[in-house]
Amino acid sequence: MKHKRLVRLTLTAVLAAAALALSLLERTLTAGLPFPPGIKPGLSNVIVMFACSALGLPFALGIAAVKSGFAFLISGAAAGFISLAGGIFSVVMMFVLLKLNKKNRMSYAGISVLSAVTHNAGQLAAASLIAGSALYLSYAPVLLVSGIIFGLITGVILNSVMPAVIKKGFDFFNI
Amino acid sequence: MRNDRKRRIRPGDIIITAVLLAAALLLMLIPRGKACTAEIICSGETVYTIELSSVKEPYKLDLENGVTVLVERSAISFFCSDCENGLCVNTGRLTRAGDTAVCIPNETIIKVRGEGSFNAITGKISTYHEA
Numbered sequence: 001m002k003h004k005r006l007v008r009l010t011l012t013a014v015l016a017a018a019a020l021a022l023s024l025l026e027r028t029l030t031a032g033l034p035f036p037p038g039i040k041p042g043l044s045n046v047i048v049m050f051a052c053s054a055l056g057l058p059f060a061l062g063i064a065a066v067k068s069g070f071a072f073l074i075s076g077a078a079a080g081f082i083s084l085a086g087g088i089f090s091v092v093m094m095f096v097l098l099k100l101n102k103k104n105r106m107s108y109a110g111i112s113v114l115s116a117v118t119h120n121a122g123q124l125a126a127a128s129l130i131a132g133s134a135l136y137l138s139y140a141p142v143l144l145v146s147g148i149i150f151g152l153i154t155g156v157i158l159n160s161v162m163p164a165v166i167k168k169g170f171d172f173f174n175i
Numbered sequence: 176m177r178n179d180r181k182r183r184i185r186p187g188d189i190i191i192t193a194v195l196l197a198a199a200l201l202l203m204l205i206p207r208g209k210a211c212t213a214e215i216i217c218s219g220e221t222v223y224t225i226e227l228s229s230v231k232e233p234y235k236l237d238l239e240n241g242v243t244v245l246v247e248r249s250a251i252s253f254f255c256s257d258c259e260n261g262l263c264v265n266t267g268r269l270t271r272a273g274d275t276a277v278c279i280p281n282e283t284i285i286k287v288r289g290e291g292s293f294n295a296i297t298g299k300i301s302t303y304h305e306a
Contacts, residue, residue: 037262037277075260078279106187113191131277131284139275144199148192159182 011170012059015051016066019044023067038082038123039146042116045090046154049112050162052094054170060091082126089122090115108162112155117147208272208289213251215244216284227251227287240281251285253278 022044030041044067052060064087072080097111120143215223217240225246233247241257250270253263256278263278272289 034265037266076280082279101187105185106191107183107185109184110188110191113188113195117195127277127279130279131282141199141203144195144202148195148199152192155188156184159184163182 008055008059012051012055012062015047016063019047019063019067020070022047023070036142036146038127039120039142039150041150042119042154043157045112045116045119046158046161048087048091049094049108049115049154049158050165052091053098053108053162054165057091057095060094061088064088064091078130081130082123085126086119086121086123090119093118107155108158109152109155112158113148113151116151116154117144120147210249210251210270210272210274210287210289212288213246213269214284214286214288215251216286218282225251238281238283240283242278242281242283244285251287252276253285256281 026041026043048060048063048067051063065084068080068084068087071083093115094111097106097114101111124139124143210227213223213225213227214221215225215236215238217238222238223236227246227249230246230248233245235254236244236246238244242263243254243256245252245254247268250268252268253266253276256263258278258280260280263276263281263283266276269276269285269287272287274287275284277284
């Protein structure tokens, strides 16, 4: 068991680095495009969701923390806090959904959609807290629709990738 | 292995997506009033309250923190800002009651209020005098 924990820890570190790389790639690709404030494709959530399913909640939270630390280093404390809020809510949602999915009614697509929406909501709540004033429902449709679209994309990606990863033996926790 | 079964789209996914889409559509249908007043809030303090219908020609307001706000007859927007991500300027023009734009690095918010508009969050009818 000790051996397994070390492997999980190391894998988490590698995955965190990969998640950061994906975030950078995303930034490059969407640089000039007219995205609404704070809405991003969230490709790195593929990794976070995989970590939540295969490694467990603490390690997935660790990856979210690394992402927030990165945002903090690059863009300052406000960005770090917002990223952390979105990340924590989203990972907890993933974990809860995975636990509730015992009868397998939902694939990673649905889990990803819900966690993407939760992520956006968490970020909006954090931004509202910082700004000191509620940023209202006028933003909620954007939040929902972008969460759905990008959630579906990342969810389908993980759906496709997961069997190959399991074959390689990386599915430790198997939620 | 249990995880193999997750790779196809399953009924739960479709239900979730449909429910959330329906919620988004419903939210978009909430009627929102025309823009009447705009507020500019810097670091938590309301710095300007502008009656948009009294604006004759568009003008720019230069705020002390490096943000320039463009005020028009029926809209308000961030015109330019010294923040590095420029999301505030990217938000575009705020034209309906409840529209909001934020510049987080500069701690500035611009909000639009409508006269007698329905405040969807608190469920109250807000009047012009409400701060």
